[in-house]
Amino acid sequence: MNDVCRAGFKLIEELQAQQQERLDSALVRHMQEVQLSGMEGELLPYRLNNDWTVTCLMFLCFFFLYYSINRRQKYLHQRIKTFFSNKKRSNLFDDVATESTPLFVLILTGVTCVLSGVCLFDYFLDDIPLLTEYVSPHLLLGFYILSSVLLVLYKWGTYTFTNRIFFDKERTTAWTEAYFDVIIVTGFLLFPTVLLIVFFNLSGSPSRLLILITLLLIKILLFYKCIRNFFNHFHGILHLILYFCTLEMVPDLLLWKGIVYMNKVLILKF
Template sequence: MKETSTIGFEYIAEKMHEQQLQLDSALMRSIQETPGMRGEALPYQFRSEWSVTCLLLFCFLLLSYALKNGKKYIFQHLKSLFQHKERSSLFDDTSGSSNGAVVVLSSLTCVFYGLFFFCYSIEKFPSLVFVTPREAIIGMYVFVAFFYVLLKWGSYNFINWIFFEKEHKRRWIQAYFDTLCGQCLLLFPLILLLVYYNLDFHIGSIFMLFILVFAKILLYYKGFRNFFSQSYGFLHLILYFCALEMVPLLLLVKGILYINQIVILNF
């Protein structure tokens, strides 16, 4: 009787073990065969880039340094954009620190334009995020902006050296770099809004277009007062402005689009 009871309990335990193995096997098959819900990929965000954050922090430090050391010069020359003086005043600040502030602010303008080109390219060509390192793309756009500014500076010097007097040429170059300094002060908060506050890119583009058009209007006004103040010089001003302002700008836009296509196709 005792032996029969032991065999019965062993038989029941064995059957329970087999049943548990079957349940575990069925559970594993159901897990493997039933596909899980795929996660939705998070959209790319500019503020997630450590290179963008480091670059903007460095730009903030440079901007603070320039405003601290060249504040008098900057506000004096931004004010002069809306005025016209036949000759420079003896009280104008032309110290080395002021010239350094102009170089810093003009360089920061190129950096901000490069970051805006980066935002534009990622918005219009999302595949750029996956085909090449973002640091390389940002560096490429900043280099293009620097090259554009240097090319315009060289073309201004060459054309004005041929057709205009030295004093007129000096005032025009000063006006050009003053507009770059003014654009820097307007572009910095716009870039911060685009990167860290998720400002809609279309709204940001409208603000960017406003800044650019406002700068071109100021240059148009300065060019008219500096070079073509006579009424018969209006046609010459149109030719000068289109040749050295609008055509390079169109070439810049086409160049950015062409670079994006090359990067996407080759990488």
């Protein structure tokens, strides 16, 4: 009798274990069906106004530009007056004497490079939406800002090297100062457009038109200063075209082609 009871209890335990396994398997299948029956969400597209890094950069740019207008009005006025003057060599200390002028110029040049990088980032973000899907937006933004910095340094180096060979020291110094003055003006002109791009989602044709107008104005200012500083006679017009196109226009085109190529490389690599 005891053996029969033990066999009966063992059978009951086996049946209970089988029933528990069936329940567990049914629960697992039910959970899988629930998960598969749902709808996959779609990732929101990347937007500049949702990126805290871009927002912080814009606040820094605003702070430096506001500081320069509020605290360095005399310096900026003197630079504008010197740019359109007939002096062979501009004098940074006509009305304003300060030891921090190089640092001030460096900071505003950096602001221009940051704003230029944001403009490039917005353009390629609209032109190639796949970029932010395969590459980190912060990496792309840093790459564009670095490209703007390298372009400024390259032009500064080539201008300095060429001018020291063909022109005297005073004209070389005057052109270097005028070149950085134009870069600073570029930052002031680009800032409103970049604000519209970042915080009001201005993209496409309107933003590109505003940026194109800014670039044309800047090139006209550089062309004017180049004539006044180096080629103030009519017979120098051919040298002016060669000088300006080689040192000003060609690097811009090469940079553009290089950025387009690197965008393709980044997509393929990541």
